[in-house]
Structures are given as C-alpha cells and as structure tokens.
Amino acid sequence: KQGHKAGYAYITGVSLSDLLLVVLGNVAAELVRSALKYEFRLVRPNGEALILTTSERSLTISDWERGEYSWQVRALAPDKGKWTSSNIFSVKPPPALSAPTLPNKLSFPSEKQETGGRTPQSETQTKEQKVIEWEPINSAIAYVVEISSSSNFKSILWKQEPSENSFKWPAKLGKGTFWMRVAAKDAWSQLGKWSSSTKVIISPPPLPTRPSPS
Numbered sequence: 487k488q489g490h491k492a493g494y495a496y497i498t499g500v501s502l503s504d505l506l507l508v509v510l511g512n513v514a515a516e517l518v519r520s521a522l523k524y525e526f527r528l529v530r531p532n533g534e535a536l537i538l539t540t541s542e543r544s545l546t547i548s549d550w551e552r553g554e555y556s557w558q559v560r561a562l563a564p565d566k567g568k569w570t571s572s573n574i575f576s577v578k579p580p581p582a583l584s585a586p587t588l589p590n591k592l593s594f595p596s597e598k599q600e601t602g603g604r605t606p607q608s609e610t611q612t613k614e615q616k617v618i619e620w621e622p623i624n625s626a627i628a629y630v631v632e633i634s635s636s637s638n639f640k641s642i643l644w645k646q647e648p649s650e651n652s653f654k655w656p657a658k659l660g661k662g663t664f665w666m667r668v669a670a671k672d673a674w675s676q677l678g679k680w681s682s683s684t685k686v687i688i689s690p691p692p693l694p695t696r697p698s699p700s
C-alpha cells in the first residue's frame with residue numbers, strides 16, 4: 487500500500503524480498519531523461535548509504551526493513567549532473583494478523599501410559615498423537631502455540647512454532663487440565679493477535695485389556 491502524508495511517502499506491507507522502486511521516472515525530466523547512465527543513492531534507516539549505477543529508470547532492491555528512507559539520483563553519462571533533492575519515504579509493517587479461531591474446550595485421553603514406576607521406551611511416543619488443527623490465516627508464514635497450566639499463561643509448559651496450521655499434542659504433558667492459545671506470524675516476524683484460550687482436559691489413558699482365561 488502506498489500513499490503520501492505531510493510531504494512523506496509511505497509504503498506499508500511491502501515484500502521483504504524485492505520491491506520495485508520506480509524512482510527515475512519521478513525526478514525532473516529535463517535532468518535525467520536524456521542520460522545514458524544514472525547513479526542512485528539510497529540511505530537506509532540505520533544511516534547506511536547504498537550507491538548503485540544503472541542504465542535503467544527503475545531499480546529492484548531487496549532486504550527492506552521498517553523505518554525511514556531517503557533517495558537521490560543523478561545523471562552520470564554522457565555528462566555528470568547534480569543530485570536531485572532528497573525524496574523521503576517510510577516502510578511500515580502491515581497490520582497484525584488476525585487471531586486463529588479455536589474451540590472453547592477440548593477433551594481427549596492421555597497417550598502417556600501409566601507404567602507403575604517403570605519407564606518403557608515408548609512412554610512419550612504415541613501411536614496416534616492427537617492433532618490440533620485450525621483454519622489457516624492469510625499471509626501467515628508460521629504460528630506460535632503455547633500451552634500453560636493456567637488460563638493467564640504466566641507459566642508456559644510447552645511452546646512450538648509450527649509452519650503449518652496444526653500441531654501434535656505433546657504426549658509428555660500427561661493427564662490434567664491445560665490451556666492453549668495460538669497466534670500467527672507474518673514475514674516481518676511480527677506476531678499477530680492471540681486466539682482466545684482453549685481449555686484442554688486430558689483424561690487418564692484407558693486401562694489395557696487383559697485376555698480372558700480360556
């Protein structure tokens with residue numbers, strides 16, 4: 487999204503990979519139109535200056551970060567001209583992503599087997615781990631999942647950043663009552679809004695059945 491405010495140009499939600507910056511076509515035509523080569527100077531928010539030479543009237547620049555930029559251009563050939571006045575624009579991240587929608591309550595049996603003090607190799611490895619899934623959020627590149635023992639999430643028992651809109655419930659938590667929430671993350675590594683908390687009740691696993699005597 488582009489616009490102008492108080493003499494400044496601003497760009498929101500730009501791609502972090504490439505942005506086509508059409509700068510030479512916006513400067514005074516009589517200064518650069520007949521030039522065969524141009525020198526372009528971009529000053530980043532940290533004060534670092536990027537100098538580029540091109541024969542084109544547009545540039546594709548990578549690795550944008552949020553903040554204020556300024557740029558100038560001048561003709562290099564056939565004659566070296568004067569720098570244009572500084573043009574200023576700001577790059578801003580897009581609005582925070584919306585919150586995923588989760589159910590208010592979930593309940594399922596624990597997949598961690600009670601072993602009477604013994605610790606078998608498969609204690610925390612389940613045959614069929616419970617998969618929690620939600621509708622994907624547009625523009626999300628990852629999600630953050632937090633599981634807590636309290637609804638205020640002051641103590642986080644488990645945290646993960648899946649790249650997909652689902653995760654496998656951690657069997658190592660065993661039985662009990664837990665709270666879970668999810669937020670989406672965008673290409674700026676900006677965390678979106680948290681979902682409403684979901685109360686998760688994990689009941690004891692079913693007892694193994696014993697074969698009846700013949």
